[in-house]
Amino acid sequence: DQQVKQNSPSLSVQEGRISILNCDYTNSMFDYFLWYKKYPAEGPTFLISISSIKDKNEDGRFTVFLNKSAKHLSLHIVPSQPGDSAVYFCAASPRGSQGNLIFGKGTKLSVKP
Amino acid sequence: DTGVSQNPRHKITKRGQNVTFRCDPISEHNRLYWYRQTLGQGPEFLTYFQNEAQLEKSRLLSDRFSAERPKGSFSTLEIQRTEQGDSAMYLCASSISYGRDGYTFGSGTRLTVV
Numbered sequence: 695d696q697q698v699k700q701n702s703p704s705l706s707v708q709e710g711r712i713s714i715l716n717c718d719y720t721n722s723m724f725d726y727f728l729w730y731k732k733y734p735a736e737g738p739t740f741l742i743s744i745s746s747i748k749d750k751n752e753d754g755r756f757t758v759f760l761n762k763s764a765k766h767l768s769l770h771i772v773p774s775q776p777g778d779s780a781v782y783f784c785a786a787s788p789r790g791s792q793g794n795l796i797f798g799k800g801t802k803l804s805v806k807p
Numbered sequence: 808d809t810g811v812s813q814n815p816r817h818k819i820t821k822r823g824q825n826v827t828f829r830c831d832p833i834s835e836h837n838r839l840y841w842y843r844q845t846l847g848q849g850p851e852f853l854t855y856f857q858n859e860a861q862l863e864k865s866r867l868l869s870d871r872f873s874a875e876r877p878k879g880s881f882s883t884l885e886i887q888r889t890e891q892g893d894s895a896m897y898l899c900a901s902s903i904s905y906g907r908d909g910y911t912f913g914s915g916t917r918l919t920v921v
Contacts, residue, residue: 740909
């Protein structure tokens with residue numbers, strides 16, 4: 695039973711355009727959400743996070759939006775660059791957890807020059 | 808600071824053999840996590856340490872798995888009597904505090920059981 699779902703296995707975007715990666719969750723007890731980026735043969739790298747008390751967090755080209763009523767979050771990358779091509783994982787932290795995260799299956803982003 | 812280091816990078820073993828992986832976290836990080844990632848899936852939590860104390864274990868961590876973190880420094884993950892289903896990438900991560908701002912992951916150890 696997937697508690698964190700990334701329903702798009704892949705996404706292809708033209709360089710300079712916006713990339714939107716989506717994530718849905720089922721557990722109302724999640725109170726913190728994170729996005730990680732993973733290149734082949736490397737471990738995941740933390741990208742950006744958002745607390746459930748907020749609806750938006752921005753860091754440079756990356757913005758995460760949280761819609762709690764829809765149990766949906768999205769990661770926007772503007773403008774997209776070829777170096778952004780990677781697998782992006784959405785992760786959620788249950789309230790009261792000790793820091794263990796529940797990850798989605800990931801979305802492979804390809805940014806074409 | 809070279810980040811989180813995991814050794815070996817790759818391990819091929821025969822079914823039934825025991826294997827041990829090592830993780831060296833970032834030196835000032837007191838929390839250490841082990842995750843497992845299989846093909847097409849996201850990382851799945853296995854266990855975590857606060858200093859030398861193992862504070863939480865997932866149901867995925869069967870009795871064939873054991874993890875230690877002596878003296879709160881490096882950690883080892885041992886799998887006894889390996890099975891083909893144990894084939895996966897084993898990821899270690901560390902953090903300085905609660906970890907909610909995101910861990911630092913190592914590059915992982917890829918285990919193949921033949």
